Amino acid sequence: MSNRLVLAIDTASAEASVALGDDGGLRAERRWTVGTTVSKELLAAVEALLSGAGVERADLDAMAVAVGPGGYGGLRAGVATAQGMALALDVPLAAMSRLEADAAPHLGGAPAGRAVVAVHDARRSGVAWAAYACPAPDRPPSELVAATMSTPEECVASAPAGALWCGEVTEALTSALERAGRPDDEQAGASPHSRAAAVLELARKRDSYDDPALADVIYLRPPSITRPNPTTTPRR
Numbered sequence: 001m002s003n004r005l006v007l008a009i010d011t012a013s014a015e016a017s018v019a020l021g022d023d024g025g026l027r028a029e030r031r032w033t034v035g036t037t038v039s040k041e042l043l044a045a046v047e048a049l050l051s052g053a054g055v056e057r058a059d060l061d062a063m064a065v066a067v068g069p070g071g072y073g074g075l076r077a078g079v080a081t082a083q084g085m086a087l088a089l090d091v092p093l094a095a096m097s098r099l100e101a102d103a104a105p106h107l108g109g110a111p112a113g114r115a116v117v118a119v120h121d122a123r124r125s126g127v128a129w130a131a132y133a134c135p136a137p138d139r140p141p142s143e144l145v146a147a148t149m150s151t152p153e154e155c156v157a158s159a160p161a162g163a164l165w166c167g168e169v170t171e172a173l174t175s176a177l178e179r180a181g182r183p184d185d186e187q188a189g190a191s192p193h194s195r196a197a198a199v200l201e202l203a204r205k206r207d208s209y210d211d212p213a214l215a216d217v218i219y220l221r222p223p224s225i226t227r228p229n230p231t232t233t234p235r236r
Contacts, residue, residue, distance in 0.1 A: 004061040007046065007085070008200035011038055011078030012070030012098040013120075013168075017194030018045050020053050023204060028053045031194040038077040046081075057089060064094040064203035066101055066195060068218035069120050069128040069147065075217045083212045092209035094199075097218065099130040099147055100140075101198040102167040105191040107134035107141055115144050115160035116188070121168035125221045126151045129167075131160055140205040149220040152176040164188050 008019045016038065017031035030049045034041060050057065065082035068075045079095075086093040102118040113133065120128040131145035144160060152173040162184035165177075169187055177185055191198070203209065 005055065005059055006062045006064055006094075006200055006203065007050070007060050008064040008066075008196040008203065009042065009046070009078050009082045010066040010098070010101070010194065010196040010199055011042060011074040012066045012068055012195065013074070014071070015195075016042065016045070016074070016078070017196035018042070018049050019194055019196035019200045020049055020055065021197070021200045021204075026193065026197050026200065029194045029197050031196070034074065038074045039081060042077060042081055046085075057085070060085075060089055060091055062086075062091050062094065062203075062209050063089075063212070064096060064199050064209075065215060066098045066199050067095045067215060068098050069122070069149075069220050070098050072217075079215055079217055083215055086212035091212075093212040093215050094203035094206070094208045094210065095215035096199045096202050096206075096208070097130070097147065098195065099128070099167070100132060100143075101195050101202055102191075103130070103132040104141055104198045104202055105193065106164055106166050106188045107132060115163040116141075117145075117155075117159050117163045117165045119155070119165065119167040119169050119173060121170050122149060122221065125149060127155050127168075127170065127173060128220045129155050129159070131163065138205065140202060147218065147220060156180045156182070161185070166191075 003023045019029040063086040099118040103116040115131045117131045130147040132141035156176045166188040
């Protein structure tokens with residue numbers, strides 16, 4: 001498909017965003033801090049973005065969405081909205097990792113071979129993280145460490161040395177880095193563009209558009225509700 005017009009959605013955190021672009025790059029983006037209802041605010045942001053760019057929904061050739069890890073309710077709302085729009089428009093949908101999207105803007109400026117570690121603060125569950133490197137300027141990131149959930153100490157012990165850290169780098173993680181004595185590790189500055197813009201660019205590089213029904217949220221921690229133990233006598 002030549003010069004696809006793509007809408008990207010990100011609701012993986014309280015800082016949500018939408019972006020519009022084509023094979024030539026980013027055309028427009030909007031980001032905001034979620035206030036009350038993610039789905040309602042998201043639909044309003046999509047309409048404002050498209051209207052401001054002079055684009056109708058019917059003009060879209062594809063969709064892209066961040067599928068996590070992240071907050072349960074926000075992610076479900078974003079993925080469901082992206083799937084619903086893609087199915088209604090009969091266009092493909094690219095499902096992209098939130099961690100890869102956080103790392104991607106920092107890979108271009110990182111020295112050759114330097115790892116970028118992207119982190120999501122999962123609060124009491126610890127941190128969700130993954131490590132990436134950039135093989136070539138117009139190639140998607142290569143995964144050095146797959147997305148996983150761990151304590152800050154375990155994260156620091158397993159992450160590549162001399163890494164550039166980005167995303168939700170917590171005080172606990174910063175303290176763990178200091179205790180580990182890793183002077184070559186650094187924390188990245190804020191990206192000038194939204195996460196949705198990074199999702200848009202990753203989808204273009206990976207050309208990973210697929211059936212919208214296949215997109216699903218990434219979960220790195222076990223569900224809070226598990227199957228009942230068959231040996232347990234049910235209460236009456």
